[in-house]
Amino acid sequence: MEAIRLPIIKTENLTKIYPGGIKAVDGLNIEIEEAEIYGLLGKNGAGKTTTIKMLTTAIDPTSGNAIIGGYDLRKDKEKIRRIIGVVPQDLTTDADLKGVENLRMIASFYNIPKQEAEQRIKDLLEIVDLSDWGNKYVSQYSGGMRKRLELICGLVNSPKILFLDEPTLGLDVNTRSKMWKYIRDIQKELGVTIILTSHYLEEVDQLADRISIIDHGKILITGTPDSLKASLKGDVITMEFNSMEDAELARSYPGSLEASVMGDAKVRMKVENSDTELPKILEYLLEKNVSPITINVKKPSLDEVFLEYTGSSIEEDIDPEQFRRMMQNVRRLR
Numbered sequence: 638m639e640a641i642r643l644p645i646i647k648t649e650n651l652t653k654i655y656p657g658g659i660k661a662v663d664g665l666n667i668e669i670e671e672a673e674i675y676g677l678l679g680k681n682g683a684g685k686t687t688t689i690k691m692l693t694t695a696i697d698p699t700s701g702n703a704i705i706g707g708y709d710l711r712k713d714k715e716k717i718r719r720i721i722g723v724v725p726q727d728l729t730t731d732a733d734l735k736g737v738e739n740l741r742m743i744a745s746f747y748n749i750p751k752q753e754a755e756q757r758i759k760d761l762l763e764i765v766d767l768s769d770w771g772n773k774y775v776s777q778y779s780g781g782m783r784k785r786l787e788l789i790c791g792l793v794n795s796p797k798i799l800f801l802d803e804p805t806l807g808l809d810v811n812t813r814s815k816m817w818k819y820i821r822d823i824q825k826e827l828g829v830t831i832i833l834t835s836h837y838l839e840e841v842d843q844l845a846d847r848i849s850i851i852d853h854g855k856i857l858i859t860g861t862p863d864s865l866k867a868s869l870k871g872d873v874i875t876m877e878f879n880s881m882e883d884a885e886l887a888r889s890y891p892g893s894l895e896a897s898v899m900g901d902a903k904v905r906m907k908v909e910n911s912d913t914e915l916p917k918i919l920e921y922l923l924e925k926n927v928s929p930i931t932i933n934v935k936k937p938s939l940d941e942v943f944l945e946y947t948g949s950s951i952e953e954d955i956d957p958e959q960f961r962r963m964m965q966n967v968r969r970l971r
């Protein structure tokens with residue numbers, strides 16, 4: 638008989654209402670499998686950090702519950718703390734200490750015997766290519782190195798589950814993609830389950846085995862990046878015209894799955910397969926003596942998935958609080 642695989646995390650209507658009535662997390666039901674990288678994707682203020690804070694026992698849920706590594710979130714907080722590691726958004730390492738000193742402090746906090754701690758610290762520094770830097774002061778580290786140190790701070794107690802809240806916030810694009818490699822290495826080498834939050838589409842697309850999109854405290858959809866893209870059923874063709882009349886004509890093309898005219902005489906059209914449909918569209922327009930000025934074809938991306946399910950793009954404005962935190966990280970990581 639095949640063994641039943643229980644999820645390592647299962648939430649049941651997990652809800653957080655802050656004083657003042659803000660429902661930050663609203664009846665969350667998620668299941669996370671052991672050893673997967675699970676990404677919680679959402680805009681600023683969607684409820685990601687609040688979810689992480691509840692699952693890591695930093696704040697109590699208002700209602701609902703979760704089972705984490707077999708332990709009850711409401712009853713077994715201490716036991717849960719022993720099997721999880723957390724890397725919060727804000728930096729926690731002390732720049733005036735050496736890398737190893739920061740790690741030893743965490744080890745002593747968990748009462749890890751000295752010899753065991755030293756071996757663990759050595760192994761962790763090696764995974765993130767910091768072996769030569771362990772005995773240097775953190776103030777000498779580059780931004781990316783410091784973030785890598787932060788990453789392994791969450792692993793000193795050999796957790797089964799690692800929570801990463803916006804692990805690359807404030808890093809430049811190159812350093813960010815290097816961090817992804819280290820996160821993947823950590824998962825492979827240590828077999829740890831990783832839950833990360835991000836508002837970077839590319840980050841979850843590249844890293845996560847499964848993603849949930851969260852908006853206004855609710856999960857809108859969960860799946861692998863590929864299955865989410867496939868769920869959109871179709872490519873998006875955007876065409877720009879000289880006039881709104883021409884755009885309206887294009888919109889009336891009968892072979893689309895859906896089509897709408899946006900401002901600036903642009904038409905956004907969804908078709909099953911742009912490779913076969915686009916020549917037919919152009920022929921249809923030619924018959925009507927209309928031709929587009931620009932044509933853009935987009936195969937489904939996570940961007941489109943996000944737009945489809947939340948009704949707005951994730952790349953929009955950064956809220957002032959997020960901006961403040963980002964700038965603080967950028968300054969401290971310089």
Ligand SMILES: Nc1ncnc2c1ncn2[C@@H]1O[C@H](COP(=O)(O)OP(=O)(O)OP(=O)(O)O)[C@@H](O)[C@H]1O
Pocket residue numbers: 655656657659660661679680681682683684685686687688958959
């Ligand atoms: N301590 C708090 N007291 C009151 N409201 C809060 C508190 N913390 C968060 N909120 C509000 O709860 C909602 C969800 O915030 P949360 O920080 O969980 O979102 P997020 O998706 O993690 O965004 P960010 O990436 O900016 O942290 C927001 O409306 C936020 O303003």
